[in-house]
Amino acid sequence: MLQSNIKSPGVYINELNAFPNSVVAVATAIPAFIGYTPQAQYEGKSYLNVPQKVSSFAEFQAIFCYPDPAPPAPPAKQYSPQYYLVQQKAKPADSDYMMINGSYYSILPDPNTIYYLYNSIRLFYQNGGGDAYIVSVGTYGPPSGSTSAPGAQIVNPNVKLADLTAGLYLLLNEQEPTMYICPEATLLSVADNSTLMQSMLGQNAAMQSNISVFDIIGGRNPDPIMYTNDITTFRNNTGVQGLSYGTAYYPFIGTTIMQNSDLDYTNLFGGDIKQLAPLLSPASNPDPVVNAVIAGIETPSSPPLTVTQYNNSLLNASKQYAAIIKHVLFDANILPPSGGMAGVMTTIDNQEGVWQAPANTSIIGAVSLPIRLSETQQANLNVDAVSGKSINAIRFFNGIGILVWGARTLDGNSQDWRYLPVRRTLIMLEQSCKLASQPYVFQPNDKNTWEGVKAMIGSFLTTIWKEGGLQGASASDAFSVDCGLGTTMTSDDILNGFMNVMVKVAVVRPAEFIVITFQQQMATSS
Incomplete structure (x- = not known):
């Protein structure tokens, strides 16, 4: 309370904040599914081309699935x-x-x-999914009454690039989703699939708050010898922009969803x-x-x-x-793995933290693979000298079962961004600090404000370090926060209204290659 506002005699109370502002970590595993649903309406309101948040499969059913008829009639077929x-x-x-x-x-x-979204949502919730956004771009189209050639890639003419792209652009106004997933992208032609993937990566890079999880055309029925052609085609069609915001999994998985x-x-x-x-x-x-x-x-x-x-x-x-x-x-029941991976990431984030790699774990409901990759075959997926685009393998191991055996982004040659948990951790840290700093907009750009921002971010990063998200023997080894005149700002910056904050973090990286060295030594006397 300013003394100049006191006009009459009396007793006045001036409340002061005893505690500084704090940073609250943003959610890290909220996927946005884009695709075709059985229907999209609830209580007379249409939800076509409307990003709708749901928290359970029951909510998804209420809005995007056919209502069940009255007993004793059997439940309605959703797919x-x-x-x-x-x-x-x-x-x-x-x-x-x-x-x-x-x-x-x-x-x-x-x-x-053939559509994939409905069963991918089921796979997502079977693997521990929680909050999600659904963007229904249309309902199922009419059947053709004919089939594709044996062994040919499935291309559904009812799945249109324009529909999926329009649904993607609707998410520009949604800040909460952290993953973009479009299972039916593999039902497009190769050229249209390329355009959609590049649009998704471009939007990820522009927003800096989400990643895209891709499936690979050809992963449904791969040729045991020539499957590498599908991998090459995928790498050629993802472009070069925003690669650190994308990750891909191969092959499809046989499930028990239906x-x-x-x-x-x-x-x-x-x-x-x-x-x-x-x-x-x-x-x-x-x-x-x-x-x-x-x-x-x-x-x-x-x-x-x-x-x-x-x-x-x-x-x-x-x-x-x-x-x-x-x-x-x-x-x-052969489905693209992206929906299941969204559920796996949700479970790991909730149990261990976003810095834990979503790998060396199983996908619940996955019981078979259309191709069993060997260690040698995966080597060409994991590291590519030409494009540098890494692809995460889903593999079968004797006595263990099916495991996700990779945690890389598409930017496989980057020392900074090759690992998926590093990219997702940085997104969480950046967005959390960004939202927490908004109350300081238009505050005086002076030392008091600078110290308040440093203390707020420092306290948040200390908590992350204690939880295991940052590496270092002490908090000072794990991160540093700088803000002030002569360190992060010049006089011109202050005059122009800029307050620059420099945050450095040592993010935990996965131990992807564990090398054990054996050496013989001479026998010694006891």
Whole structure:
């Protein structure tokens, strides 16, 4: 209270702050998912192209999923990919085939019905996910009624670059997300995927508050020999800007997200039971029980049975049908790893800290890999002498299982930014100090303010050091904070309204290569 404001006799109380301002660490694991959802409305309000924060899978379901019908009807299908069994003249080159009645059949999806966002959200929450932003850029498009060629990359024409880019730009106004994830980017053409990835990295570099987690086209069904072509294509298409803000994982992962109840005969041949019937009950060896079930599907009784009841009848009546559903389920469960990695990072951040590398850990729900990389094969992913762009491998280890075996950014040749936990830790420190310093804007640019800012940031960094986020035997070894005339500012800076703060930190780096040296020595007498 200024004495000049006291006008009349009396007693006045002047409250003083006993404690200085403090820095509160910003959240480090809040992903923003961009893609297509079953729907995007809640209580009559549309949430299309609206970044919406959710805190649980139940909230996601309430806004972006179809409502379930009243019992006893089965729950609504949120994702319904379509698959076709196409007869081949010879054994297919890839493993996506079945032997039925003495003939080879490739199991091929209708590419227009393949989407990844819904199951990636499920994988995110299965791995410990929490708060997340959802940007729904549209709902599912119509099926094509046809399939792609065996072994070909899936390109969904309903997934459009313009939609995903528009959803990305909506996040320019959101400061909270720390990760951008677009699982359906791999359903674009290679050229469109390149444009989207470069846009994501450019926005990351401009905002300096988030990273992008990429999947790699070709990681779903890699060729065991020529898979390196997919890696080269990815490296050629990410550009050179903002590489330290990006990280990539390879290959896709086989999961248990979808269960038997999520697929039935309506997911085969576009729901045309007449195309499925000859496979289950061929004319040369008819099955009367299967024929009876199929007849009931074609001509429902009164009251009609549900799809679930007919599906269970087919599963019990035909081992061939059960094998087909099992094979299709395996294919539908192959997902890009970015959603699971977002959950892994959330769990590690909450349990240990953002400075802990999200590696040497498993992805819950991952049970298979389309390719098992060896140590030699990973070497070419981890270090690339030409582009310097590192790719993190997901590998299988005997007796252990599937592990994330890498924690590098795309900027693999940079001594400063090659490690993902270093980049994410610096983002957390920078954004926390930035937000905490805002109350000092327009304060007098004098020694009192400088000392207050130094004490505030120093106290925050001391806490981070004690938690293990900075290295050094003492706090002075771990960081330094400078602010003052003659150290970080000149007289001109003060006249122009600049208060410069210099913060130096020794960030903890992962022990990526552990070298143990053995040497023989001569025997000595006891």
